[in-house]
Amino acid sequence: MRIGIVGAGALGGAFAALLARAGHDVEVTARGAGLEAIRRDGLRLSGGYGEAHVRVEASDRLSQRPDLALVCTKAQDARQAIADNRDALEGTTVVVVQNGLEGVRVARELLPGADCFGVLSIIAANYTEPGHVRITTTAASYLGRGAGPADDGSRRVAALLSEAVPVVAVDGFEGAQWTKLVVNMLNALPAITGLSVQEVIADRRLRRVLTASMRETVRVGVACGVRFGALQGLGDRRLRLFARLPLALDQVLPLVMGARMGRVPNLGSTLQSIRRGQRTEIDFLNGAVAQRADAAGVPAPVNRTLTGLVHRVEETGAHVPVDEVLGAVAG
Ligand SMILES: NC(=O)C1=CN([C@@H]2O[C@H](COP(=O)(O)OP(=O)(O)OC[C@H]3O[C@@H](n4cnc5c(N)ncnc54)[C@H](OP(=O)(O)O)[C@@H]3O)[C@@H](O)[C@H]2O)C=CC1
Numbered sequence: 007m008r009i010g011i012v013g014a015g016a017l018g019g020a021f022a023a024l025l026a027r028a029g030h031d032v033e034v035t036a037r038g039a040g041l042e043a044i045r046r047d048g049l050r051l052s053g054g055y056g057e058a059h060v061r062v063e064a065s066d067r068l069s070q071r072p073d074l075a076l077v078c079t080k081a082q083d084a085r086q087a088i089a090d091n092r093d094a095l096e097g098t099t100v101v102v103v104q105n106g107l108e109g110v111r112v113a114r115e116l117l118p119g120a121d122c123f124g125v126l127s128i129i130a131a132n133y134t135e136p137g138h139v140r141i142t143t144t145a146a147s148y149l150g151r152g153a154g155p156a157d158d159g160s161r162r163v164a165a166l167l168s169e170a171v172p173v174v175a176v177d178g179f180e181g182a183q184w185t186k187l188v189v190n191m192l193n194a195l196p197a198i199t200g201l202s203v204q205e206v207i208a209d210r211r212l213r214r215v216l217t218a219s220m221r222e223t224v225r226v227g228v229a230c231g232v233r234f235g236a237l238q239g240l241g242d243r244r245l246r247l248f249a250r251l252p253l254a255l256d257q258v259l260p261l262v263m264g265a266r267m268g269r270v271p272n273l274g275s276t277l278q279s280i281r282r283g284q285r286t287e288i289d290f291l292n293g294a295v296a297q298r299a300d301a302a303g304v305p306a307p308v309n310r311t312l313t314g315l316v317h318r319v320e321e322t323g324a325h326v327p328v329d330e331v332l333g334a335v336a337g
């Protein structure tokens with residue numbers, strides 16, 4: 007099958023290498039040093055899914071309409087990337103691999119003739135150098151669309167991708183996006199402090215802030231009428247309970263997440279953007295929680311503060327000392 011990947015960064019590069027290894031005919035888009043490296047040396051994958059070194063077609067735009075396309079940019083770049091590749095994407099099956107709440111909606115808006123799905127990935131992929139991705143955590147990814155049960159289209163595309171990497175069709179995809187948003191509270195503190203996700207979880211004080219941001223996200227979701235979808239053992243009942251328990255007990259959740267992530271340091275996708283000197287997608291993560299909180303008339307001081315601190319790091323290039331982070335969150 008011909009598969010087009012828009013944005014061969016960490017996850018896009020991983021999916022491209024795994025799909026090419028499974029025998030598909032893969033074309034990727036990349037830019038700058040990434041494009042140069044892929045053209046010259048191919049795409050290299052290491053870590054959790056084993057070694058792969060594949061040659062794939064690469065250019066700054068997809069050259070033709072694929073049977074299946076994966077859009078793997080950060081949320082803030084998706085609109086531009088889809089518009090730039092509209093000729094190739096319109097009318098085909100498009101899977102948006104993205105954190106946040108907006109991915110599938112944006113693709114459907116820009117590509118009314120395409121069959122659009124979303125993927126929520128728990129894989130941790132670190133873009134170590136141009137053309138090279140290291141998988142530090144393997145996990146099933148979740149594919150779906152809409153709020154209802156997984157449809158036949160979702161099951162078909164999930165089965166196809168699963169030839170290369172485990173992907174399950176999920177019921178209540180929109181609710182699952184919120185559950186993933188809770189998980190993505192793991193991203194801000196590494197971006198702010200420069201520590202890995204595991205180091206943040208291991209620090210009792212930062213873990214408290216992380217837990218508070220997760221509980222706040224659940225409360226905002228509840229205020230917005232969200233029913234949290236099932237994702238990696240988390241679901242509506244468990245998350246609602248999590249938001250009500252005393253903060254001290256709740257820290258078990260990030261500890262479990264950290265244990266699942268394993269020992270190889272995971273920077274998280276937001277700190278990786280910072281390290282590359284790029285803007286982050288924080289406005290679509292903690293920033294989206296603060297924005298939804300405003301609309302629902304509930305407070306979200308922790309998410310608002312963390313969003314502001316990530317923007318500060320984007321602007322100054324300097325990470326924030328832990329004590330200062332604690333002071334800012336305490337208000
Ligand atoms: N990395 C991870 O472990 C995980 C990531 N995710 C999510 O997956 C999504 C992708 O993340 P990740 O792979 O880390 O991101 P990366 O930043 O590593 O990759 C994104 C790629 O998109 C490219 N890109 C940016 N703008 C455009 C554009 N206008 N047109 C074409 N290509 C463009 C980037 O190129 P350039 O570098 O030149 O800007 C880059 O190659 C995000 O939503 C992230 O939150 C989810 C789970 C885990």
Ligand SMILES: CC(C)(CO)C(=O)C(=O)O
Binds near residue numbers: 130189190203
């Ligand atoms: C789950 C996690 C934290 C994996 O790295 C992620 O989604 C991200 O980095 O964006």
